[in-house]
Amino acid sequence: MPAPTELTVHQQSRVLEIAFDDGARFRIPFELMRVYSPSAEVMGHGPGQEVLQTGKRDVVITNLEAVGHYAVRPEFSDGHASGLFAWDYLYKLGSQQDALWRDYEARLAAAGKGRDDPMPDKSGGSCHSH
Template sequence: MAGLSASTPTPTEITVHQQSRMLEVAFSDGARFCIPFELLRVYSPSAEVKGHGPGQETLQTGKRDVNITALNSVGHYAIQPQFSDGHESGLYSWDYLYDLGARQDALWLDYEARLQAAGISRDDPMLVKSAGACSSH
């Protein structure tokens, strides 16, 4: 994913719609996207979700009813939403928000395929990863 450049569209308007659980973002190139909170949460760019390398992603579940409780701007390049499940470490750059909005149909399909491959539902509670069993010698 390319970083910010002079050609990166920037938001001209960001609206949090609590009723429909959508983040509406209008960009300087005329594009306007309504991105579901659930999609934003599932594809959070945080290390907690993405991991620290390929194959370390944590599949997010139980996020259908997540809300955005606060939305902070980070400089002139990103927003940092706080979600009702306590997650608040994702920084959504303008290009990442644009990408989420533009590719949301494909991202939903990918998410559903990953859930199916794992044999879980998007409404299942999050599994807590254990550090492994303790063994005595």
């Protein structure tokens, strides 16, 4: 599995630039990372339980924490910080981003939502601590 050699957070262009030791280099938009965050909050607890994320176009990564030698945990400006992005997952996001965008847009369309719609307010049993 390719290992990252370089990792740069570009706040202004809102992309995570990552280079791997196989020569691949990707610029992964924060929005793509946020809507595909590998966390229970986004992925649910099984197939078909994904929570469609909207309104994430302007989200930025406020902090990036290394987790061991295998992953990073970004903190996003909307408070989301429970996604652990392993290197192979970031590689997948980078190498398949066109297909992932299409898939995201198809899921939005199927739900009758737009990319910039606000997320429904989760009152009650939410995962956020205040």
